[in-house]
Amino acid sequence: MAEPLLRLDRLAKHFPVGGSWIDALTGKRSHVKAVDGVSLDVRQGETLAIVGESGSGKSTLGRLVMRLLTPSGGQVLYKGRNVVAMNRAELRQFRRQAQIIFQDPFSSLNPRMRIADIVREPLDVYQDGARADRPGRTEALLERVGLTAAHGRAYPSELSGGQRQRVGIAAALALSPELIVADEPTSALDVSVQAQTLNLLADLQASYHLTFVFITHDLGIVHHFADRVAVMYLGRIVEEAPTETLFREPKHPYTRSLLSAIPQPDPTKRVDWQLPEGEPPSPVDPPAGCSFHPRCPHAMDVCARQAPTLAPVEPGHRAACFLHQPAADSAPQTGMQS
């Protein structure tokens, strides 16, 4: 198999929380393990979805990939080169090839700049091509995402949410990137506008052979849009599989409850929700062992002591659960009542 475009190797990000400055000095300050040892490959041209609920660390992961945050540990390998160790000049070249689109296009667009100038800015910053060509290229980019020259003369506040997201997409496309990290790009949009945006992204992917890392909490979008899915819970990947496999045969109990909780827009298929009890625990103080065990209907004794590793259950399908792998320290225990 060809080398992946992007490889995450035991990537981690720990944020310090609370505590006094004395705690900070004496090293007693506690940390949120927002991302806790994530290893993942993204192949050229595919769409990998990272799904999870709030606090799962999925957005932090996206920012680590772009090196908008510096990891506490591990590597981000883009075409085999470690993004974490890049110097300024290398990072500048990396950021030509990798772009990020955010959820709220309004907060990521400069309100005092005209739309055309926002889209053109990356071309100017990177002095990409001849200066004389840039107005024409800007107009072509706007047109490519379904906007007109008239939109180009407007300010962000004059556009709708869907149009602003198109501006963000046009600016991200300006330097012909290979990788796009999209962090909840349609969460703030109404359903009809969301559909337009998803169609546009799929169309652009086909035209330019883009690779997407698509961060979302919406499993309907994942099912429609992604080739592969990684499910995160409290900073770790608990399951990873091709999209169809994950939806057909979820292995991890958390994935199963997540899938069962999606309200299907079909009143003939009303579900008897198989819900995990309680709420996700605080990432500051995650449970020992498998962090899902306090909510898991299948929890065994071993789950409270040992963290399962993300191991293959079938080719291309990995899960971190002792139901699908032998525990290292002892034979499987009897079921635990919670």
Added chain:
Amino acid sequence: MSLLDVRGLTTEFRTEQGWRPAVSDVSFTLDPGEILGLVGESGCGKSTAAYSVMKLLGANARIAAGEAWLGGENLLAMDDNALRKLRGDRLSMIFQDPATALDPAITVGEQVMETVREHLGLDRRAARARALELFRQVGISDPERRLSAYPHQFSGGMAQRIALAIAISCNPEMLIADEPTTALDVTIQAQILRLIKTLLVTERRSAVLLITHDLGVVAQICDRVAVMYAGRIVEVGDVRSVFADPLHPYTRALLDALPTHEVARGALATIEGRVPGLTDRPSGCSFHPRCPHARPVCATELPPRVRPSPGREVSCVLHTADG
């Protein structure tokens, strides 16, 4: 007989161009033990319609016409004092952000107890016992300890449970729930929806008016659905029929735009254009500039409200006799 009967509700907002209707001629009914979903995209007027029924409108809004009958009383004609009492005794409300309904400076226990003391006339001991019972009902573990906690000490899901505890504390005949799970994670959303169904509908036979943009939520827990577009209800019916056979082109377009695995990638149906704002609503049928079936008459005349089959209503010329 219906519990709630809203007729011809029109609510206007003050804009730079004068008063403009955010809700136009909205009529619907709600039966005991029923969940009615009021759905639509941002700006369609669904929240304004519901808030109008409770007369919870800001200074920039006014009810221009309509009636809202609860039993023998027209809520829209009641004075503020009577309505305030009614809102605690017979009607309740929960919001997208549960913090809206909770006072950050008072323990949640005091807030629940205050409500039941005021509306049920319980003494302090009885109110505390009732508060504990309510906390258990909404699934709050360790309720004795939680009574003395402040709202900020709870996650969004837990705070919504407390808001729900307050909302059901007086056994309301009707609950208005405005996007109650939109800010919550999907597993927590399912827990809250299940609670609403069990506590309000199954145990109390209360009616629920659920305002949501999420058609999945509608499909899973509503009995009937009213679809709003640009301030008007364009279609009403029982959930199964509407999802199986949407009559209004807007309803059909909304359902087709949902991403599912059955649709090939990049082939989601879209609705061209955008939802019109308060001051640029088109003449005739507001949907006509975006409608694939629009005819000349749609641009000039309001479509009639027709009842093609029992329990179903649609405002579209496609379903008139000569349509």
